[in-house]
Amino acid sequence: MTSTFPDISISTDRLVLRPFEEADLPAFVEMMNDELVAVWTSVPAPYTEADARDWIRRRAPSERTGGRGIVFAVTEFLTQRLVGSVHLKNTDWRLLTTELSYVTAPWARGEGYASESVLAAVQWLFQDQKFERLELRTAADNTAAQQVAQKLGCISEGVLRNAWITRSRVEGGGWAEIRTDLIVWSLLPEDLDGLHERMADAGGYAPHPDWH
Numbered sequence: 001m002t003s004t005f006p007d008i009s010i011s012t013d014r015l016v017l018r019p020f021e022e023a024d025l026p027a028f029v030e031m032m033n034d035e036l037v038a039v040w041t042s043v044p045a046p047y048t049e050a051d052a053r054d055w056i057r058r059r060a061p062s063e064r065t066g067g068r069g070i071v072f073a074v075t076e077f078l079t080q081r082l083v084g085s086v087h088l089k090n091t092d093w094r095l096l097t098t099e100l101s102y103v104t105a106p107w108a109r110g111e112g113y114a115s116e117s118v119l120a121a122v123q124w125l126f127q128d129q130k131f132e133r134l135e136l137r138t139a140a141d142n143t144a145a146q147q148v149a150q151k152l153g154c155i156s157e158g159v160l161r162n163a164w165i166t167r168s169r170v171e172g173g174g175w176a177e178i179r180t181d182l183i184v185w186s187l188l189p190e191d192l193d194g195l196h197e198r199m200a201d202a203g204g205y206a207p208h209p210d211w212h
Helices: 022-032 035-040 049-065 113-128 143-151 195-201
Strands: 015-018 070-076 082-092 097-104 133-139 155-169 175-187
Touching: 015 113, 022 049, 022 082, 035 155, 049 070, 070 113, 082 113, 097 113, 113 133, 113 143, 133 143, 133 155, 143 175
Parallel strands: 097 133
Antiparallel strands: 015 070, 070 082, 082 097, 133 175, 155 175
């Protein structure tokens, strides 16, 4: 029998991680059409309303029900505004390992929301779900994603050469695809020891998540 993650929400002082809803559709389309999202991810570009509706209604829920992972919409606690997404994927239930990817909306960057939402998901994964390993993969030139991994205490394990395709704008407004390396990062439960103190010393935000 396939194992699945529970259908839950996770709260921090500033954010709520929850399943996507129909009301998220306009903001989600805008977020996924951001230039940096197109550069570093493999989502369709342009990202249409039909793409977003299919993700919200079918593909995101099936990640959980099919046992492959879980998708969270990241929203501000006070405004309910969509500010990002966190996706646990490629889950191995025997090894208790999974891979994490995330997107931060352009209107929410610079607030520490990426590290806060990822840390909340990680704490839930390790403490509540008893997972033993989390993996992140960042494109070689995606320094912002690498900074989030480093802030969380992830360990760089090596490079997957020529393993990803990024995009770059070309004359006329189209996209060119460029092959690049991927850096593999891992996080284990014991890597979180002392994280709150390290993030506080670095001026970062360390949430104390509540899940239900």
